[in-house]
Amino acid sequence: MKRLILTAAALLCTQAHAGAQHLIYPLETAVIQDRDDALAYVQSRYPQTGTLALLDTRQSLLGTHYHFAPQNDAGQPCEGAIVVTTDRQGQLYRLFNSLPDDTADCVLNLPLPPRPHTLLTPPAGEIVPATMTVFDPDPRTATGLALEGDHADVDDIVIPASAYQTVTGIEVTRQNGRLYLVNDRVMAVDIQSMAELETGPEQGLVSVADGSSFAFTRQDTAFRDVNAFYHLDHSLQYLAALGFTGSRALFTAPLKIDAQGQNTNNSTYLTDTGILAMGVGGVPDSEDADVVLHEFGHAINYQLVPDWKGGDSDAIGEGFGDYWAGAYSFWVQRDRNERFELDVFANWDGVVGALKSRRSLNDQEARYDPEMDYRAHVSVNGTLSDQLWSTPLFQTLKQAEAVYGEAAFDEFNRVVLEGMAGMGFGMKMHDLARSTVDAAQRLYPQKPYAQWLNARFKHHGILRDALVLAQSNSALTVTGKNQTELSLALIQSGASALNNVQVDLAMPALNWHQVVRSELVAAGAVTRVNESVSIPASLQCGETLSLNAEISFSQDTAQQPVNYRQELTFTYGVPVLSQPLLHLQQAIPDARQINQNGKILLGEALVALNVPAGAGLVSYDFAIQLSLSHPRFSDLKVTVRAPSGRSVTLLNYQSFPLPEKTDTFTMANTAGLSELLGEPMTGNWVLEVTDRVTGQSGKIHSWGVGAVTGYDCSQTGTSTDPQNKQTTDNPAKPENSSSSGGGSLGLFSLLFGVVMALARRRQF
Structure with missing residues (x-):
């Protein structure tokens, strides 16, 4: 098994964001x-x-x-x-x-007193096993079929017998010759009255005669209580099996649930009374295990974190509930060759009726803005808050299951739960993301769960490195006799200064190495590095070069140091395509708000490029070149549509710390480009750039498609010979020198002499 590149300390602390730093890893021992x-x-x-x-x-x-x-x-x-x-x-x-600066005039955080209510509760008695009929997890997933067809009314749908499952050995309570839905973990209740709640029907207590089974179908309202009771009980037992038992137990008394607790098409975990009140509007929520387990997820939140409130906690709670439900549906299907709608939450409850609403567990376009507070069920910059948190968790679980099989479910669920432990009021997504990566590293140091989580959180912008190395152009051009210009930037993306910074830069192919140190790097500092470097005689035109950076710093002098690695990839020479580039300076329109409710009209730029007949087919040497500028690349999605109609996404609302980007997208570095293999290049290709956030606009400078026929490594920019290379001798590197491209003092001045503020408030 591969060893993790990032150290434990790096995984804990490599990220920084706008806003206060909540997580602190002290140096001192106590x-x-x-x-x-x-x-x-x-x-x-x-x-x-x-x-x-x-x-x-x-x-x-x-x-x-x-x-x-x-x-x-x-x-x-x-x-x-x-x-x-x-x-x-x-x-x-x-x-x-997350302590306030001053408590003299603080915002009060008074606990909610239990609202007035009356409950009908089952009697105490002897715990005995029983048999039940349930949906596991819902009729569509159980059968693998879209049962609804064209029906808009759920009552018109025919539910086959195969949608039901008989489960045995479920603990219930026997009293006076009848069996009731209650045990040491779960209590099925009936809310008779409750202030500030539109209560559902008073179904009474569901019970059967001793010796009978709870064999109801969805035509019987009692089925809702049985189904909800079973899934809640099963999930509580699973928590204990994960290790949350004894002094670690999250629930020490039976958790109450009313499967028909609300008349609306909504379910709620009532934190003041500790009751799950399930809705009966539309598809009754208790028929779908996803909804039952989602609401149970909220109960887990409050048991792990007693002051679950403020910051991004609302959105995190919704996302975790979706994840917890999705993980169970995934587990039910773990042995299937074809899994049904794996990335969909609420497969049954959200699929029919007037209010269809199914959330995704695979929203790859979701991006995090640290300056915003994420509430429940809201859209921020085109991102649904719930999906922003559930997606990286669920997609990492899928990745883990693909490698480790069934064992991954228990291991990864432990990671997700342990990540929440130790959080507090006002947590942000980046706080919990750091804690979750931390938990993965500590619980399973020999498995790459921490790496996978770190990568996915970074994809969504929830985690970001405090110091980022970036390049505006992926190609190294020849600037003089036997010289190339190495151009890159080091960006401090955090909200506070970094201490004891050391950046060890190395490009072995150019025999270039530099160590840069600084006691303090200001927040928002951007440093350009433009250095002329000698080209070794052995370097081949078109060769791929790696620039490695070993980065170390401290958030402050009293915290553990951070260590991590970054890498940039260059090509020696500019790739030459078989078709000419289209040069233009076309504006990328900014998104704009079109009403007072915050509705956004996307900004769109479309550029067509015609490839004439006889251009051949898309092969493995096919590439797309693109040059554009924008102050905030995270606003943009860039896709290219082939003449066949197939499209490939090149940039997907990903953060990029520089205002300009020129790159060549190839089969090797761009996922999805291989889908075009074998297609004719002849015809109209369309570049589409979409801006979804107001406040900034940009430009498309040039773009093109074609086969890579060679690399231009000439100073004049006219050569297309793939074997062309500079042949002048490489000057001897002085002994004991730390760099072939300049003294350390010169680069120190370059790296930390130019500082400007990056952070700015977005306009929405």
């Missing part, structure tokens, strides 16, 4: 055995914190978490938190800190 030790440590590190009250002490798979909340002078709880996390031996491991 033994914390109880709440008093935890409080004493916090007060010694933050002497100006004021009065703190212990909210809760909770244990997880990897340690203990002491949750403190600030109080004002009147002893009232304020928004904010500090969580002290230790490992299993009581050694200080991490802090989560």
Whole structure:
């Protein structure tokens, strides 16, 4: 098995974002055995914190978490938190800190008192096994069929017998010759009345005679209670099997659920009363295990984090609920050759009726904006908040299952749950992403779960490296006799200064190496590196070159250092295509808001390019060249449509730290381009650039398609000979020199002498 490139410390702390830094990994060691030790440590590190009250002490798979909340002078709880996390031996491991600067005039965070309500609850008695008929997880997934056809009314759909499953050994309670839906984990109740809730029908308590089974179908309203009870009980047992038992148990009393608790087409976990109230509007929610387990996901959130509130917690909770439900549906289908709608949440509840609403677990276009607070079910810059969090989790689970099989479900679910432990009020997605990567590294250091999560969180912009190396042009051109211009930039993308920075740059093919050090690099610093480097005589025109960067820094002098690696790839020489480039300076229209409700009209630029007859077929040497500029590349999606109508995405709302980009997209570096193999090149090719965020516009400078026929490595820019190369001798490298391209002082001045602010508030 491959060793992870990133060290544990790097995986913990490589990312920085706009806004306060919540997760802190202290350098000092401290033994914390109880709440008093935890409080004493916090007060010694933050002497100006004021009065703190212990909210809760909770244990997880990897340690203990002491949750403190600030109080004002009147002893009232304020928004904010500090969580002290230790490992299993009581050694200080991490802090989560969202304390307010001043509690004198703080925003109160008063707990909600339980609203007035009356419940009908089953009686106590003897626990016995029973048999039940259920959907597992729903009729469409169970059969692998789109049963709804053209029916808009769910009651018109014929449910085949194969959609039902008989399950045995389910614990229920026997009392006075009848069986009731209650055990040590779950209690099926009937809400008789509840303030501020449009309660559902009063179905009473579902029971059967002793010796009978709970054999209902969806034509019987009792089926809803049975189905919801079974899936909730199964998921609670699964939590215990993952290790959340004993002192780590998340639920210590039966979790109450009313399968017909609301008259609306909505289900809710009522945090004040601790009840899951399921909706009966449209498709009754209790018929779909996805919805039951999604609501259970909210209950898990509040048990792992007692002050689950503020920041991005609403969207995270929705995304986690979708993930928890999707993971179970995936597990049910784990042995199937063809899996049914694996990336869809609520396959049954959301597919029919007047309000069709199925969320995706594979929204690859979702992008995170750290300056925004993500609420539940809202769209930010074209991204649905729920899908932004569920997608990287679920897609990593799929990746893990493809490699490790069934064992991946338990392992990865432990990672996701442990990642939430130790979070607190006001958490942001990047906080929880860092914690989840951290949990993966600590729980399974010999498996690449941490790497996979890190990559997916970066894809969505949830995690970003604090120092980023970037290039405007992927080609190295000849600028003089036996010389090439190495051009790159180092960008500090964090919100605060970095300490003790060291960047070790190396390009072995050019015999170039440089070490750069600085005690302090300001937030938003952008440094251009333009250095003339000698071309070795052995370098072949068209050769691929790698520039490696070993990066190290500290968030502050009291925290653990960060270490990670980045790599840039160049080609020596400009690729020459069989078809001429189309040169233009066409504007990319900015997206614009068209009404007061925030509706956005996308900005679109379309550029057609005609390839004449006789151009041949798309082969493995096919490439697309593109040059464009934009102040914020994360606004843009760039696709190319072939004459056949097939399209390939080149850029997909991905962050790029420089305002200009010139690149050659090939079969080797662009996923999906191989789908065009064998197609005729003749005809109209269309470049489509879409802008989905208001505030910035850009330009398309040039683009083209064709076979790569060679590389231009001449100074005049006229050669297309793929074997053309510079032949002048490479000057002897002085002994003990750290670089063949200049002294360290010169590059130090280049790297850290030019600083400008990158961060700016987006306009929406």
